Amino acid sequence: MEMIPANRLQKLPPYLFADLRRKIAEKRRLGVKVITLGIGDPDYPTPDPVLRELVRAIADPNDGDRHRYGCDAPVADLSRAIRDFYRRRYGVSLSDDQIAVTSGSKDAIVQFCLGILNPGDLGIAPQPGYPTYNIGHVFCSGQTHYVPLRRGNGWLVDFKEIPEDVAREAKLLWINYPNNPTTAVATPDFFKEAVEFGRKHNILICHDSAYAENTYDGYKAPSILQVPGAEDTAVEFYSLSKGFNMTGWRVGCVVGNTPAVKALKLVKDNIDNGMLRAIQFAAVKALDSMESIVPAINSVYQRRRDMVVSALEQAGWPVEKPKATIYVWAPTPEQYNGSSAAFAEDLLEKAGLVVTPGRGYGVTGDGYYRISLTYPDEVIKEALDRIMTVAGKK
Ligand SMILES: *Cc1c(COP(=O)(O)O)cnc(C)c1O
Numbered sequence: 001m002e003m004i005p006a007n008r009l010q011k012l013p014p015y016l017f018a019d020l021r022r023k024i025a026e027k028r029r030l031g032v033k034v035i036t037l038g039i040g041d042p043d044y045p046t047p048d049p050v051l052r053e054l055v056r057a058i059a060d061p062n063d064g065d066r067h068r069y070g071c072d073a074p075v076a077d078l079s080r081a082i083r084d085f086y087r088r089r090y091g092v093s094l095s096d097d098q099i100a101v102t103s104g105s106k107d108a109i110v111q112f113c114l115g116i117l118n119p120g121d122l123g124i125a126p127q128p129g130y131p132t133y134n135i136g137h138v139f140c141s142g143q144t145h146y147v148p149l150r151r152g153n154g155w156l157v158d159f160k161e162i163p164e165d166v167a168r169e170a171k172l173l174w175i176n177y178p179n180n181p182t183t184a185v186a187t188p189d190f191f192k193e194a195v196e197f198g199r200k201h202n203i204l205i206c207h208d209s210a211y212a213e214n215t216y217d218g219y220k221a222p223s224i225l226q227v228p229g230a231e232d233t234a235v236e237f238y239s240l241s242k243g244f245n246m247t248g249w250r251v252g253c254v255v256g257n258t259p260a261v262k263a264l265k266l267v268k269d270n271i272d273n274g275m276l277r278a279i280q281f282a283a284v285k286a287l288d289s290m291e292s293i294v295p296a297i298n299s300v301y302q303r304r305r306d307m308v309v310s311a312l313e314q315a316g317w318p319v320e321k322p323k324a325t326i327y328v329w330a331p332t333p334e335q336y337n338g339s340s341a342a343f344a345e346d347l348l349e350k351a352g353l354v355v356t357p358g359r360g361y362g363v364t365g366d367g368y369y370r371i372s373l374t375y376p377d378e379v380i381k382e383a384l385d386r387i388m389t390v391a392g393k394k
Pocket of ligand 1: 103104105106107130176180208210239240241242247250251252
């Protein structure tokens with residue numbers, strides 16, 4: 001028998017870093033001690049109060065439902081915690097029909113598309129940007145229009161760059177601030193403009209706020225739902241992954257526009273069975289304790305950010321200090337003529353160091369590279385030493 005996979009798999013973009021990965025393997029075979037600052041996945045463990053709550057809940061003999069499908073035995077306190085959190089954090093009131101609990105945002109982005117897009121439908125995604133928006137469209141046999149993010153516009157979507165016919169046709173538009181990979185943050189005015197654009201063109205504005213809590217120097221990231229009337233046209237994807245060191249736990253929520261939330265819930269009812277109750281209890285703990293948990297996590301990233309920014313400065317490759325996210329997004333040094341791939345290859349070749357070339361996030365990401373701050377200080381120090389050598393400053 002010849003097994004032929006679905007055509008849609010051929011429409012997936014090639015894995016961004018397949019080529020780089022092959023080169024890394026080759027270097028390692030040659031005995032080079034390759035180090036990487038490539039991936040954004042917190043190295044520090046999940047905070048103790050959250051872990052303890054998981055252990056308590058999983059061991060609680062009085063909870064006869066602790067082993068059951070989360071969809072049949074949801075922890076009611078979790079929607080309470082999400083509502084409280086949005087009120088405390090943003091001053092936004094949510095009703096229960098404006099909240100869908102998700103197993104993290106990546107899964108939710110694709111499931112959400114399944115609930116919104118018909119074959120052939122158009123979605124707008126930013127470039128450079130997180131690849132999963134387009135992948136969600138592909139799984140629905142939809143199409144993607146890419147809107148470029150540019151440095152000159154603070155890496156914000158310039159709504160004037162979306163052609164009239166695209167705006168007429170598109171069903172949804174993805175935005176993500178604080179932004180991966182550019183580290184840009186949104187102003188409340190930008191969110192207002194996004195909501196106006198959504199209303200005017202009948203487009204669902206989907207705001208991915210994966211880095212909402214990873215902020216520095218006193219900066220607090222706003223929510224799109226703070227714009228009055230935003231829930232008419234917007235949803236927000238919130239995740240505990242990056243802000244609470246909980247990537248492997250798979251917890252988040254989608255909140256806002258009621259019909260869109262309802263569509264997502266219907267998809268979820270039919271393709272997943274919810275989340276282990278102990279994880280839901282732990283998520284309640286995390287959200288309720290946000291104010292005591294998050295500052296310690298951010299102080300680590302802020303310290304690492306400062307190390308990286310000052311070393312790049314000394315290398316003669318200066319970069320702006322990001323206010324948010326777990327990355328530094330830096331222009332490739334001049335001699336590489338804007339080729340992030342050439343720079344990344346050179347760093348690997350000369351220093352055994354892996355950074356993420358911006359080109360991997362789309363053509364408009366070229367000319368930049370991304371360093372992730374989710375590596376131990378010693379690893380980052382060693383990496384920065386190697387950068388100094390390549391830059392000829394050592
Ligand atoms: C990491 C990341 C996510 C995914 O987070 P999960 O909730 O763990 O699935 C979503 N969006 C962006 C932009 C990310 O960088």
